[in-house]
Amino acid sequence: MASLTTKFFDYGREETDYLTNADEALGAAIKRMGKVERVVIPDLFTALVHAIVAQLISAKAVRTIWDRMLNRFGEISPLHLAAQTADSIQSCGITMKKALCIQRIAQTVASGVFLLDELKELPDAEVIKKLTALDGVGRWTAEMLLIHALERRDVVSWGDIAIRRGMMKLYGLPTITKEQFEKYRHSYSPYGSVASIYLWELSFE
Template sequence: MPAVEMKYFDYSQMEVEYLSLADPVLGAAMTRLGRVERQIIPDPFAALIYAVIGQLVSAASANTVWSRMQERLGDITPENLSAVSADDIQGLGMIMKKAVTISGLSKDIFQGKVRLDDLRDLPDQEVIRRLTAIKGVGLWTAEMLLINCLERPDVVSWGDMAIRRGMEKLYGLQKLTRSEFEGFRDRYSPYGSVASIYLWKLSLL
């Protein structure tokens, strides 16, 4: 079966120690959990397709569709996916809106209308600006590409329900407010992405 190349988000003890000093509550949780690994997809196109699949569904559901896509369509490339209809993509287990986004995005990239190659050289906000200009790609999807592909160091997404749930569990909050979230995100900076990796883990406990 074809498989998209994966690796783990690269971080060191330095980020863990910084976050532990900046936020002792998070630090205690990090000590308790030990090192938490986060699988990422280095290829921007494959990572973007995975992020679209993951919009508003659980990680388990997204992984099921992702595995099915690789089994049935082969390598996750613009060429392969542009040759498949939106109906066939929907048949893998997603809503038509996502299938249309994936189909259109694949064709646009294959035809050279959209370029992802230079994203690595751009600052976070410019990456977000370019990605959210693509139909069907919103802020959360762009932020997931920043962390789950480009390995940007300071991404904590308000739009990610699991991250918010992780914060609520960590700090014993009934309902996280936006201002509380912003306060925690500021505290984690400039290593918010490592905090996000632990918050995702905490959300599952």
């Protein structure tokens, strides 16, 4: 089904060479790890539902719940999910709060009140502004959509625990302040999303 199509985040030597020159520690990690692939979901609605499911739970739990949703609903589309009850969505293993959020967003998109495709033409800050106006969507969820659907190039999410953990590992820090995080984030620009891909991988090593 079209809505379940995935691909890898598109990047190459230009991005990794830039990051290697910009940050010695990250460059050493890139050289050691080789190319790290990151799955993206080009369909915006599917990616948004996936990001909501992923809020505040482990990657393993996300995979389990996502598989259940695919098996139960088949198609993760606005019309299809708008027709489901919140109980049915919740029974895949998510909280009722998330289930209601997914159901409401599906109805909002299916009715044409919120046009997800318009996000493709907007700058990152505007995408975040529009998405966070939806009930249950915070900045982290919006930033995940920027990376995992829109493939925007320069996103490093302070709200992502794994990214912060990856930074701490990379630089040998026992903790990390917002100021330290911002310094590193600026050094990765304009390819912060590729840095994020490596930081995620580092956090689970």
